[in-house]
Amino acid sequence: MSFLSIKGLGKRFGDFVAVNNLDLDIERGEFISLLGPSGCGKTTTLQMVAGFVEPTGGTVSVAGKDMTRVPPEKRGMGVVFQSYALFPHMTVEQNIAFGLEMRGVTGHELRTRVGDALSLVRLDGLSHRYPRELSGGQRQRVAIARALAIRPEVLLLDEPMSNLDAKLREEMHIELRAIQRHLNITTVLVTHDQVEAMTMSDRIAVMHGGRIVQLDTPYNAYEHPATNFASTFLGKTNCLVAEAMPSAQTGEGQIKVGDATIRTSPYNLTGKVHAYIRPEKIHVRPADDSGLTGRVRTKLFLGSLWMLEVETELGPFMVNVPNSAPITCGEGDTVTLAWDSRDVKVLPCEESVHA
Amino acid sequence: MPSLGASRTKHAPWLLSAPALAVFVSMLLTPLVLTGLLSFYAFDSQRGLTDTLTLANYLEVFTDGYYLEIFGRTAAMALLVTLVCIVIGVPETVILSRMQGRWRGIFLLVILAPLLISVVVRTLGWSILLGTQGLINNALIAIGVLDEPLRMLFTFSGMVIALVHVMVPFMVLSVWASIQKLDPQVEQAGLSLGASRATTFVRVILPQLLPGILSGSIIIFSLTASAFAKPALIGGRRLKVAATAAYDEFLSTLNWPLGATIAVVLLVANVVVIAGCNRWVERRFRSVFES
Numbered sequence: 147m148s149f150l151s152i153k154g155l156g157k158r159f160g161d162f163v164a165v166n167n168l169d170l171d172i173e174r175g176e177f178i179s180l181l182g183p184s185g186c187g188k189t190t191t192l193q194m195v196a197g198f199v200e201p202t203g204g205t206v207s208v209a210g211k212d213m214t215r216v217p218p219e220k221r222g223m224g225v226v227f228q229s230y231a232l233f234p235h236m237t238v239e240q241n242i243a244f245g246l247e248m249r250g251v252t253g254h255e256l257r258t259r260v261g262d263a264l265s266l267v268r269l270d271g272l273s274h275r276y277p278r279e280l281s282g283g284q285r286q287r288v289a290i291a292r293a294l295a296i297r298p299e300v301l302l303l304d305e306p307m308s309n310l311d312a313k314l315r316e317e318m319h320i321e322l323r324a325i326q327r328h329l330n331i332t333t334v335l336v337t338h339d340q341v342e343a344m345t346m347s348d349r350i351a352v353m354h355g356g357r358i359v360q361l362d363t364p365y366n367a368y369e370h371p372a373t374n375f376a377s378t379f380l381g382k383t384n385c386l387v388a389e390a391m392p393s394a395q396t397g398e399g400q401i402k403v404g405d406a407t408i409r410t411s412p413y414n415l416t417g418k419v420h421a422y423i424r425p426e427k428i429h430v431r432p433a434d435d436s437g438l439t440g441r442v443r444t445k446l447f448l449g450s451l452w453m454l455e456v457e458t459e460l461g462p463f464m465v466n467v468p469n470s471a472p473i474t475c476g477e478g479d480t481v482t483l484a485w486d487s488r489d490v491k492v493l494p495c496e497e498s499v500h501a
Numbered sequence: 502m503p504s505l506g507a508s509r510t511k512h513a514p515w516l517l518s519a520p521a522l523a524v525f526v527s528m529l530l531t532p533l534v535l536t537g538l539l540s541f542y543a544f545d546s547q548r549g550l551t552d553t554l555t556l557a558n559y560l561e562v563f564t565d566g567y568y569l570e571i572f573g574r575t576a577a578m579a580l581l582v583t584l585v586c587i588v589i590g591v592p593e594t595v596i597l598s599r600m601q602g603r604w605r606g607i608f609l610l611v612i613l614a615p616l617l618i619s620v621v622v623r624t625l626g627w628s629i630l631l632g633t634q635g636l637i638n639n640a641l642i643a644i645g646v647l648d649e650p651l652r653m654l655f656t657f658s659g660m661v662i663a664l665v666h667v668m669v670p671f672m673v674l675s676v677w678a679s680i681q682k683l684d685p686q687v688e689q690a691g692l693s694l695g696a697s698r699a700t701t702f703v704r705v706i707l708p709q710l711l712p713g714i715l716s717g718s719i720i721i722f723s724l725t726a727s728a729f730a731k732p733a734l735i736g737g738r739r740l741k742v743a744a745t746a747a748y749d750e751f752l753s754t755l756n757w758p759l760g761a762t763i764a765v766v767l768l769v770a771n772v773v774v775i776a777g778c779n780r781w782v783e784r785r786f787r788s789v790f791e792s
Contacts, residue, residue, distance in 0.1 A: 198689050218692040225693040231686035235708040235789045244704075245694030276788055296694060 149174035149332050150195070150300055155204035157190050164190040166356035167204070175330040177323070179343035182353035183379070188336045189304060191353075195334060196302050197221050208300060219248075221300075224293030224331075228305040230285045232277040238264070238288050239273035245296040263295035266325060283314045290322065294329065301326070303335040307342055319345040340380050344368065352376045374493055377422045384428075384463050386421040387495070398487055403460050406438075409487035418495035425466040427489035430454065430481050432474065437484040438463075445477050456483060533768075539761035550757060558762035568746070568763070572770070575742040578657070579726040582664045583718050589665065590672030591714060595706075597673070598680045613674075615667040624734045627663040628654060631735065655737035663731045668724065672717035679713030711789050715782050719775050726771050743767040 148171035157165040165187040172178050180188040193199040195206050197218030205214045213221055233241050242260045251259065264270050267287035277285055286306060293301060306322075307315045323346045326333050337343050343350050344364040352360040352367060352375070360372040371377035378385070388401035388408070399410040401421055410421055433439055440458030447453075452467040454475075463483060467473055475481050543553040562568045597608055615623060630636050631653040638650040653659045683706065691701030729744040736742065741749070743763055750760030783790050 196689070196693060198692070218689070219695050219697055221693075222695065223693060225690065227686040227690060229684050229686050231684055231690035233687065233690070233705055235786070237788075244691075244696070248695035248700070292690075292694070 148172055149176075149209055150334070151205075151207045152191075152195065153205050153207075155191065155194060155206065156202050157187070157194060157199060158202045163356050165194070165201075168356070168358060170351060170358065170361070172332060172334065174332055177326055177333045177335070177346055177348045179335045179337055179347040179350045180353055180358075181337055181340060181343040181350050181379070183338055186353040187356040188338075188353050192302055192304055192334060192336045195300075196223055196225050222296065222298055223300045223302055224296060224298035225302045226286075226289045226293050226304065226306045228308055230277075230289040230306075230309075232285060232288055232292070234277050237274050237276055238269065238280070241277070241288055242292045242295045245292065249296065259295055263291040266294060267291045267321075282310055283318070286310060286318065290325070294325070294331075299332060301331050301333040303333065303337075305337055306335075307337070307339070315339075315342070316345075322346065344380075350380075352379060354379075371422070371491065371493070374420055377491065377493065381424065382464060383422045383424050386423075386460060388419050388421050388492075390416045390419045390492070399492060401490075401492060406460065408490065410490035410492050411488045413492040415492060415494055419492050420495050422491045422493065423485055423489055425453070425464040426451075426468075427485050428463065428465045429484045430456075430465055430467055430475060431484060433480040433482050435482075437482045439480060439482050442475055442477050442479050442481060445473075445475075456481060458483065536761045536764055539758055540765050542758045544756050544758045546756075549755070558758050559766070561759065562762050562766055571741050571743055571746045571763075572766070574657070574740065575726055575744075575767070576770075576774075578661060578664070578728075578732075578742060579722045581661050582668055582725045583722045585661065585665045586668050586672045586721050587714060587718065590669050590717065591676055591707075591710065593669070594673045594676040594680060595702075598677070609673075613670050616670050620667075620730045623667060624663065624730050627659070627666070627731075627735055631659045631662075654735060655739060657736070657740060660732055660736045660740065663735050664725055664728060667731075668721045671720045671724070672714070675717030675720065676710055676713040679710045683709055708786065708789055711782070711786050715779065719779065722778075723771050723775055726774075727767060 150170075150172040152168060152170040152172075155165055155168045155170075156163070168187075168191060170178070180191060182188050190199060194201045197213070197216060201214065205212055207213055208221075233244065236244065239260055242263050243256055246256050246259055260273070261270075264273060267290050269284060269287050269291065272280065272284065277288065280288065286309075289306070303322075307318055310318060319342060326346075335343070335346060347364055349361060350364055350367045351358045352373075354373075354375045360367055360376045362370070362372075367376060368380050371380060374385075377383050386401075386403050386408070388403045390413075391400045391402050391407065393399050393412065394409075397412060399413045401408050401410055401419060403421070408421065413419070431437070438458050438460065440456040440463065442454055443457045443462070444455040445452060447469075449469070451469055452473050454465040454467060456463045456465055465483065540558055541554050541556070543551045543555040543557060545551050562572075593612065597605060597612070600608060618626075628635075632638070633650040633652065633654065635654070637653065638647065641647040642650065653662075687705055687709075688701055691705040692698070696704065727744050728742070729748065732740065732742045733745050733748070736745070744767070747760045747763040747767070750756045750763060754760075
């Protein structure tokens with residue numbers, strides 16, 4: 147029996163189906179991300195779990211208890227909002243104490259628990275500041291401390307990092323993940339940032355058109371995307387439109403792209419297919435006759451890697467070369483691209499969102 | 502020619518504001534100063550205005566129980582109207598802000614309607630409604646709530662009701678501006694922390710509406726304290742307030758200096774009360790106003 151269980155959850159706004167018959171089982175202490183572009187229904191799903199939006203179908207239950215009709219103030223879930231939603235007229239301390247006061251915590255215990263929450267997010271000493279006197283990162287920490295001070299069994303994060311700058315965001319990813327592990331609190335994160343989802347989650351639920359199109363660990367979701375949408379949304383990838391071909395030998399597949407035949411990982415499809423290969427799986431060699439030959443059109447230095455765009459007869463390829471050894475090719479050079487056939491994933495061309 | 506350019510830049514603010522300043526000085530400042538001066542002249546019932554300068558007018562206003570009662574009534578009326586406007590206007594605005602587009606537009610128009618109607622029509626309308634043979638009394642008698650008509654016209658309550666009607670829009674508009682600045686997620690945050698809707702409103706939403714409530718109250722208090730038409734027509738001759746008393750001194754008794762004195766005292770009292778309240782509220786709820 148999973149801890150947080152969502153069954154057949156749906157939300158319609160008039161004719162528009164925001165969330166479509168969504169099932170999701172989350173274990174106690176698990177960190178799940180709902181990842182998808184805006185309008186995919188991820189925020190609506192979170193709002194239904196929190197109780198702010200009433201579902202048009204389905205149930206939400208926590209530890210076996212049906213929460214679907216329980217008002218938000220009785221659910222006892224911690225929520226961190228995109229805007230942080232701090233109370234501007236209260237100090238940091240009063241903000242954090244608010245939820246505890248609502249639970250009748252007073253006096254010494256109140257002060258201790260506010261203090262604990264502040265140390266948890268490393269904000270000791272700022273308790274008498276007002277939110278407007280804090281930086282964006284500090285406000286975010288207050289919002290997290292406020293949500294955690296009530297010791298919720300479920301923590302809901304609604305795009306909490308989207309207002310932070312990139313460097314701060316990375317630090318918060320690591321820190322928030324550490325806090326979540328430390329407290330072993332069941333957490334649902336809503337985000338459109340795939341890096342955020344991958345860094346923090348135990349499992350990622352990739353959402354598209356009001357449904358979960360893939361639910362898997364970050365590694366599996368990235369390495370073995372189940373749908374075209376998942377492969378393009380999670381990380382960068384090269385896509386080839388191809389024709390399925392009968393397998394030539396076991397443990398391998400092959401496809402036809404134009405006149406060329408390309409060996410792929412095994413698949414079981416016919417007709418038109420899409421083949422995906424990640425930029426970091428492609429190796430660049432000085433030109434020879436052994437693979438796909440192309441001309442380097444652009445070469446960008448991104449610090450940890452070089453990003454090349456190579457023009458080939460099969461179309462442009464994006465290639466990442468790790469910055470571990472000096473790079474030999476330059477713009478305009480002719481190079482050969484090679485890869486392991488297992489890194490070419492084949493998916494059906496047509497995919498219905500409602501499949 | 503840098504010198505000319507510099508002098509033009511220097512004089513530009515004055516030149517640009519000259520038209521407004523001219524209007525301000527000729528239409529507001531001059532009459533105000535003249536009224537102020539007038540209040541220091543002695544008045545003789547036989548000879549009218551004399552050349553003697555005196556403080557007798559102020560002494561009369563501050564010692565005569567008749568004028569003290571008038572100022573007391575004015576203050577009570579302004580305070581009561583302001584309070585009733587807060588009690589009605591704030592919930593009204595909150596409800597309005599949660600309405601859907603079209604209904605919101607209709608109800609906003611209904612709320613603002615009193616401001617669109619001429620003051621005379623509006624006031625006489627209330628006279629018709631409130632009169633002994635008026636619509637309200639007749640209706641209440643017809644459905645059996647009253648046996649005999651309730652006296653509403655020429656009463657303090659009647660005055661307050663009619664003034665609240667026209668003042669509420671100012672509260673709604675001021676609070677509306679504050680509500681627009683409110684983060685909609687703040688209410689959800691209150692709920693998620695275990696506060697009921699009522700508690701969330703009182704502890705989270707209401708404090709953030711204070712700046713709007715304060716500015717609405719200032720507008721309403723000052724307009725009510727110097728209101729003339731409603732007290733004159735609905736309050737009647739018996740229930741004088743500062744504005745109607747000043748009018749009577751000028752036009753009936755022809756004691757211009759005393760009328761001027763009442764006007765000056767009203768103005769100063771208004772400024773003192775408003776500035777004082779403003780400072781007190783801003784200090785008391787500093788956290789809300791600085792953000």
